[in-house]
Every structure is written in structure tokens, then in C-alpha cells.
Amino acid sequence: MNRARLASVLLGIGFGFLLSWAHFVDPDQIRRMLLLQEPYMWEFFAAAVVVGFVGIRLMRRARVRSLLTGEPVRWSVAKPERRHVVGAAIFGVGWAVSDVCPGPVAAQIGQGIVWSLPLIAGVAIGVALHFRREEGSAPAREPESRGPAPLKAGTPLPASSAD
């Protein structure tokens, strides 16, 4: 396993552990948040984003280079488009019905919760439907997400989907 894969797995282990510890794998807890009955997850989300927002800007200002790619820390931003609203609305319906989103569903699999199996199958079908639809309406909007993924030039990191 190369260093980039190992780093990705370790990041995921941390992410999955935190999701589990904070009970975000429990659909009832997500439902209480969405029914505005408890502030825990809103507070969590705000704290996480504030720390992330400040932290990555401090790294950029200090011209920190990413450890494994050697590039200066940087990111690109997207202008709001119709797909952000339409896609997010469709996602929001699925989230409210199941009270689970993609991170927690992966953590549920790890915790051995069998109800996550139909969900994860559905997520895979939904992703495949997205590609079918996109490939049916040429030209594709995200050509970089199609075809075999090349390794990023000069880095050991296999490129992922943009999402």
C-alpha cells in the first residue's frame, strides 16, 4: 500500500471513529436534529466547519506544503449552479427519510448494522444512475470524472471523484 492510500485509510479510520463516538450512526439522533429537538449536531457541525475554515486558511497563509503531494495547500471553489440546489434537494429528501447520509452509512457497515445494507445498495444505484444520466446528455458536465483516472502528475495520489 503506498503512502497516499495509507494516509487516506488512516483519515477514514479517524472519521469513522468520530462518527461512531458522536452517535451519528444512530438514525434517531439525526431525526432529533432534523426535527430541531436537540442542537448537538448543529453545534458539532458549526464547530467542525469553523475549525476547518480557520485551519486551512492558516496553512495557506503560512504557505504550508501538503506532506504527500508536495504542493502548497490550496483549493478551488465552485459558483452556485442549479445542480447544487436540485441535487441537494433530492439528497435532502433521502436524508430525511432514512436519517442517514453517506459517511454514517459506511460507519454503520463497519459497526455491523444490517439495516444499512439496502441503503448502501441504493446509494450505489443512485451514483450509477447519475453517470447514466450524465453520459446520456453529451457533452458531459464533468469530463474529469469519466474514463480511467490518471495519477495526478508528479504525485502518488490517485485522483478521486470531485465529490
Add this chain to the structure above:
Amino acid sequence: MSHTLLQRPAWYVIGPLMGLIVIAAFALLNERVGVIGGFSDVVERLTGRRSVLGWKAWFVFGIVGGALVFRLLAGGATVRHGHHFSWLTRELSGGSGGLVAGGVLLVAGVLIGFGSKTASGCTSGNGLGGCSTGSPGSLVATGTFMAVAIAVSFLIRAVT
């Protein structure tokens, strides 16, 4: 140890720790975290759309592993409702109800997968990662999925 782990930590502990994961993804890989992208990598690999799994697929494998590690350390899962999972499985319990609940969860999963791919991110990618970068598209997507999920949750409660 297990007693401590089965109690959820305060938001001001777990929130910043999650923020550190966002920071670490940039510090190590110069990448925005995202989970649906990992699922997408696997689907693309299985359908021949890509030849190599991207880093997010490995990130998702790590999430599965991290949750397994948690369960082993904590001595139990963090969903403990007997054989129930959510409001859905309680509403549809008995007889063929479980099968229907599984079907509804499958459809919900399709909406989650299709919708978050279309919006280029889920609660992790647009929510945690995208909002941390201050991407306007992610801010709009996050506001939309949160507002829609709140509205639909109230609707579900009203009709059940």
C-alpha cells in the same frame, strides 16, 4: 474505556476533532474530504469507468474500519434500538413491514446517491469540506439539503 466511548462527547470536543480531519486531509493530501466521492470511485471502478480506485475510496474503506475499531473498543454499537433502526422500521414493523422498510431505505439510498452526486457532495463533501473552503456552491448546497431535510422530517412527523 467502553463506558466512556458509549457516551457521546460534548459537541465542543467532537466538532473540533472533526475539523482536524478536514485540516489533515489538506495537510497530507491537499484534498477536500468527501464520502460520496469514495462510493462513486468504487461504482466507477466496478463499472469500468476508472482503472484505479481514487483516494476517497480508501478513505471510505477507512471509515468502515474506524467504525469497526470503535465497536470493538466500545463493546457495542451506537445504534441500540433492539432490532429497530429508525422511525421507518418502527412504523413498518410486523408482517411484511420489514421488507417494505428495506425497500423504502433502498429508494432513500438512491435519492442520496443520485442527489449528492448531482450536487457534487454530501454532508461531508459539501457540508464539512466545502463549507470549510468557503465554496459558494457548497454553501448553497448545504443550506438546501439541510432546509429540505428539516422540512421533510416535519412533514413525515405530521403524517405518521
